[in-house]
Amino acid sequence: MKRLYKLIWLLTFFIFACATNxxxxxxxxxxxxxxxxxxxxxxxxxxLVEAGIQFLPSDRVFADGVSYQLNEALPANLHQLQLRRTMxxxxxxxxxxxxxxxxxxxxxxSGYRLTANDxxxxxxxxxxxxxxxxxxxxxxxxxxTANGQVIQIHSSANTVAKALAEAGIxxxxxxxxxxxxNEALPAxxxxxxxxxxESIEVKLESIPFSIxxxxxxxxxxxxxxxxxxxxNGVAMIRTRVRYEDGVEVSRMQEDKTILQEPKTQIxxxxxxxxxxxxxxxxxxxxxxxxxxxxxxxxxCNSGTGGCSYGTASGARAGYGIVAVxxxxxxxxxxxxxxxxxxxxxxxxxTGGGPIIETTFGVPRTKWIDLGYDDNNIGxxxxxxxxxxxxxxPATIPYFLK
Numbered sequence: 001m002k003r004l005y006k007l008i009w010l011l012t013f014f015i016f017a018c019a020t021n022x023x024x025x026x027x028x029x030x031x032x033x034x035x036x037x038x039x040x041x042x043x044x045x046x047x048l049v050e051a052g053i054q055f056l057p058s059d060r061v062f063a064d065g066v067s068y069q070l071n072e073a074l075p076a077n078l079h080q081l082q083l084r085r086t087m088x089x090x091x092x093x094x095x096x097x098x099x100x101x102x103x104x105x106x107x108x109x110s111g112y113r114l115t116a117n118d119x120x121x122x123x124x125x126x127x128x129x130x131x132x133x134x135x136x137x138x139x140x141x142x143x144x145t146a147n148g149q150v151i152q153i154h155s156s157a158n159t160v161a162k163a164l165a166e167a168g169i170x171x172x173x174x175x176x177x178x179x180x181x182n183e184a185l186p187a188x189x190x191x192x193x194x195x196x197x198e199s200i201e202v203k204l205e206s207i208p209f210s211i212x213x214x215x216x217x218x219x220x221x222x223x224x225x226x227x228x229x230x231x232n233g234v235a236m237i238r239t240r241v242r243y244e245d246g247v248e249v250s251r252m253q254e255d256k257t258i259l260q261e262p263k264t265q266i267x268x269x270x271x272x273x274x275x276x277x278x279x280x281x282x283x284x285x286x287x288x289x290x291x292x293x294x295x296x297x298x299x300c301n302s303g304t305g306g307c308s309y310g311t312a313s314g315a316r317a318g319y320g321i322v323a324v325x326x327x328x329x330x331x332x333x334x335x336x337x338x339x340x341x342x343x344x345x346x347x348x349x350t351g352g353g354p355i356i357e358t359t360f361g362v363p364r365t366k367w368i369d370l371g372y373d374d375n376n377i378g379x380x381x382x383x384x385x386x387x388x389x390x391x392x393p394a395t396i397p398y399f400l401k
Contacts, residue, residue: 042076138156291386293366
């Protein structure tokens with residue numbers, strides 16, 4: 001390679017040395033030194049040799065402001081020749097030598113293709129000085145996804161946030177990006193911007209009032225009377241709602257303020273025994289009425305596998321005797337009741353147990369078993385109204401209260 005270089009130089013010198021040129025007065029500038037030389041040479045290297053100026057092969061000259069290599073032919077009407085000496089610089093921390101004039105020249109001669117979005121320090125138009133450190137960050141192709149759209153830009157920004165700003169879609173407020181805003185540009189060039197918006201919803205919510213029951217001997221037994229009406233309270237609820245790219249992604253209650261406390265409703269539960277007529281053609285008065293689930297049985301249809309005429313009260317089983325669950329029998333034994341569609345009966349037998357709850361799905365205290373004669377089975381069943389006839393007991397059973 002060195003031999004080829006020398007051969008080129010020798011050929012250049014030979015060609016131009018043999019040419020006949022008219023001597024010209026030339027001003028030579030070498031840094032701060034200025035020389036004047038009359039010469040008929042038209043090759044920069046020969047002119048410099050003739051002027052006694054030493055140079056390196058990597059130096060270059062400017063002939064009347066135009067850049068030439070040392071072995072290039074110069075214009076015949078040359079007036080000024082300026083020597084641009086080789087300088088030591090660093091490019092991205094790599095040492096190198098150059099005789100280029102500007103940063104842009106160095107990068108171009110180093111094979112870089114410059115774009116408007118590259119980042120260079122010092123700026124591209126800065127003149128080269130000896131030992132100058134140059135930092136060059138070529139722009140990277142980025143694909144940005146935002147609001148369902150895809151944008152491509154070239155950027156050499158050092159953070160994602162700056163790249164988004166260059167793209168005209170900067171992070172605003174609580175917007176987020178992937179990678180995050182302070183991270184370097186991703187190697188794959190993929191950036192996703194999520195527009196985030198938060199709003200505060202304020203609504204009023206009703207607070208149900210509670211109910212306090214009191215016992216009153218002025219209200220009929222089995223009846224309830226509102227002494228003080230309840231009033232619902234009012235609460236104000238603040239909820240923060242978060243939207244990402246226009247889609248709600250979360251809501252969080254921030255505050256609940258009670259604007260009005262609820263007022264408790266006072267209800268009097270009566271204990272006063274008041275006799276009332278059943279009504280219609282039924283000549284009975286009752287002190288309490290309730291809904292109960294009825295089934296039926298007879299002496300020979302009682303589930304014992306035979307005929308049984310005995311009852312818990314000692315009375316003969318059949319029409320006019322009804323049974324209740326054994327857990328409440330002692331409280332109701334001997335009471336007279338009236339059931340529409342059946343007639344008057346006396347509570348005088350027991351039955352039931354847990355099977356009532358599993359078979360009929362009703363509380364055991366709400367079950368009644370209607371007795372029939374084997375030769376006259378009415379078979380009434382289902383929900384019926386049971387009227388408890390006078391006289392009322394001295395103590396009301398707890399499960400009726």
